[in-house]
Amino acid sequence: MLPSLFIAHGAPTLAIESNDYTTFLAELADHYPKPKAIVIFSAHFETPVQAVGRVEAYETIHDFYGFPEEMYRLRYPAKGDLALADRVKALLDDQQIPTQLNEQRGLDHGAWVILRLLYPAADVPVISMSVNPFLTPEEQYRIGKALSALRREDILIIGSGGTVHNLRQINWNASQPDAWAVAFDDWLIDRLQKWDTAELFDYETKAPHARQAVPRNEHFVPLFYAMGAADDSPSAQLLYRSYQFGSLSLTCWQFGKE
Template sequence: MTTRFPTYFVSHGGGPWPWMKDQFGHAYDKLEASLVDIKRQVGARPKAVLVVTSHWEAAGYLASSGDAPGMIYDYGGFPPHTYQIRYPAPGQPQLAERAAALLAASGLTSGVDPQRGFDHGTFSMLYPIYPEADMPVVQVSIRHGYDPLEHIQAGRALAPLRDEGVLIIGSGLSFHNLRQFGPSGQAASHAFDGWLRHAMLDLPPQERSAALLHWNEAPGARAAHPREDHLMPLMVALGAAEQEPAALVYHEDDFFGSLAVSSFRFGAATA
C-alpha cells in the first residue's frame, strides 16, 4: 500500500537557531518541538524530502540536482561557528528532474541547478526533524514576482510526488518583517496570523485557496509581509494538498516576546 504523505508549511525561525541555543535560550523550544513531531506525524520514512524554500528565488522554478549539496550561509552577524555548520544530507538528482518535469508539464518555467547548496531555510528547519542528515533532500525555488496563483499551481503540479514517497515541506515564516521583529510588530503579526489561521483551518478548500490569492487584503498583511517571499512556500504546500483539511501544527502568540507565528499541515498525518 502506497503512503500518501501530507504536506507542510513551517515557520522556520531565524538564521541558524538550532546551533545557537546558548544565545537564544528557550525562544525556539516550541518551534523545535513542533518540527521534531513532524517525523512522528509522518510515520513511514519518506524516500526523500522536497523543500520549497523562501531563501531561493529564480526566474523559474528550479530544483537542486546535485548529489551532495554544499552549504549556503545566507545570514549575517552570527557567531563564527554558525559559518562552519554542516548538514550533509545527500541530494537526489532523479527527484530534481522529476519535479522539474512535473512543473514543466503544467506549463510552468522550470529547470534544475546542480550547484545549489542548502540554505538556512532548509538546513535549520530540517535539522530537528532529521538530525542524522541521512534523508535525501531536494530544494525547489520560489519564483520572482510572487504570484500566489502560480505558486499554488506549482503545488498542484508537484502533488503526484506525495504518492511517490516524497515529503513536501514549504519553508518560510508566517510573519516576516525584520524591521519589526519585536514589540513593534506585535499588532500586525497577531492580526495577520489570526486571519491566516481562520483561512487555513475554517474555510472549505475552494474558499481557502481564494483567500490566499487575496492575502494582501488581510488585516496586517503588508506590515507582516512587506516582501512576501516567506509566504510563497505556503502557497505551494497548500496547492499540493489543495482539497485536503489543514491542521495547526505550531503556534505561538509570544514568539520573541510579542509575535504570533504559525505552521500548518495539509492532509492527514500518516501515523
Template sequence: MTTTSRLPTYFISHGGGPWPWMKKEMGPTYDKLEASLADMPRQIGRTPAAILMVSAHWEEPAFTVMGNPRPPMIYDYGGFPAHTYQVHYDAPGSPELARRVQSLLEAAGLPAALDAERGFDHGTFSPMAAIYPKAEVPVVQLSLRRGLDPAEHIALGRAIAPLRDENVLIVGSGLSYHNLRNFGPQARDVSKAFDDWLDGAVVRTAPQQRIEQLLHWSAAPAARIAHPREEHLIPLMVAVGAAEGEAGERIYHEDAFMGGISVSSFRFGAASA
C-alpha cells in the same frame, strides 16, 4: 519511485538563521518550534524516500530544482557567531527526484530549470536539523519564481502533488510573520491580527474557499506589515496547492516568539500517526 499511501504537505515557520547551532546563545527561544519540527516524522508515520523543500531563500526566473547529489552549505545570513559559518547538514541530494520534479513542472506548462551546483540555504538546513537530525533522508530544494505570484505558486503545488503518492514529503519553508524592522513586543498586535486571519483562511475555511482567500492574502488585516515582501509567505501557497482539497491543521503556534510576535506552522492532509 515507489508508490505508497499519500503523505501530507507542510508549511513551516523556519526561524532565524542558524538557530539549531545557537542554543547556548538563544536559551529556550526555539524550544517550542524545535519540538514541532521534531514531531513531523511521528505525524507522517514513516521515513519518506526524500524531502522536497521550497525555501523562502531561493528565487529564480523559472522554478528551479536542485540537482546536486552532495549539496554544499550556503550561509545566507550575517552577524551570527563565527562557528555558525562552519556548520554542516550533510543530507544527500537526489538527482532522480530533481529530474522528476522538472518533468512534472514541464508537463504542467510551468517554466522549469535544473541547477546542478546549488546547495542548502538556512531555510532548509536549519529546520531539517530538527526534523531529521541524522541527515539520513535525501533533500532537494525547489526555488520560488521571481514575481512571487500566489497563483503561480499554487499551480506549482498542483503540479508536484503526485510526489505525495511517491513517498516524497513536500515542505514549504518560510515564516508566517516576516518583518525584520518590526519585531518584538511592538509587533504583538499586528502579528496576531495577521496570524489569526491566516489560521482562519487555511484551517477554519473549507478547502474549496481556501485558495480564493490566499490569492487575495494582501487584503488581510495587517498583511503588508506582516509581510512587506512576501517571499516568506509564498511557500505556503505551494503546500496548499499540493493538497488543494484537504483539510489544514495548525501544528505549531506561539504568540510571544522572539519577544512578542505570533507565528504558526500548518499541515495539509491527514497525519498517519
C-alpha cells in the same frame, strides 16, 4: 500518503536554540512515516524561473551575517536524488511550468536549519526548490499542485518561510506577541482551515495588517507552494503557533490528509 507541510524557519539562530519550537520540530518527524525524499521550497532561494536542485550532495550555505561563530561551523550533509530531480522537472513540464535544473547550489539556511531538526542524520534525500515572489499566489499554488502526486510516493513536500516576517518590527525585549501580528495570523488561520483560496490569493487587500506582516512576500509564499501540493485532499491543520521578538511568527501547518 504523506501530507505537505509549511514550516516557519524563524531567525537563523533557530539552528542553535533550545526551546519549545525546536523541541516540536525535533519530534515532528516521528508523527509521519519516514519519507523516501524531501522536496523543499525555501524563502531564501529565489529565481525568476522555477529551479529544481539536481545535485548528488549539497554544500551547506551559511547565508547570514553577524551571528555566533558556532553557527558557521554547522553542516547538514544532505544528499540529492538525480532521478527524482528529473521527475520533478518532468511533472512541472507536463503542466507547462517553466523550469530549470540547478546543478550547483547548496542548501540555504531556510532549508537546512529545519531539516537538521527534522532529520538530523541527513539520511533522507533532498530536492531543493526555489520560490518566485513575483508570481501570483495562484501561480505559486499551481506549482505545488503539479507536484501533488509525489505525496502518494511517500515524498514529503515542505514550504519553508514565515507568515509574519517583518524584521523592522522586531522587538528584542517583547514579552507578548504584537496584536497586529496576531490579528493577521488569526485571519490566515480562519481562511486556511476553510481552504478559502479566493480570499487567501487576495490576502494583500483582504487580510488585516497585511503590509505590516508581509512587507516583502518571499517568506510568505512558500505557504502557497505547500498548500497547492495538497490540492487533491484540501485539509489544513495548524500544528504549532508562537511568536519571537513580538511579531516573528513561528507556525507549522499540515496540508492534506495522511
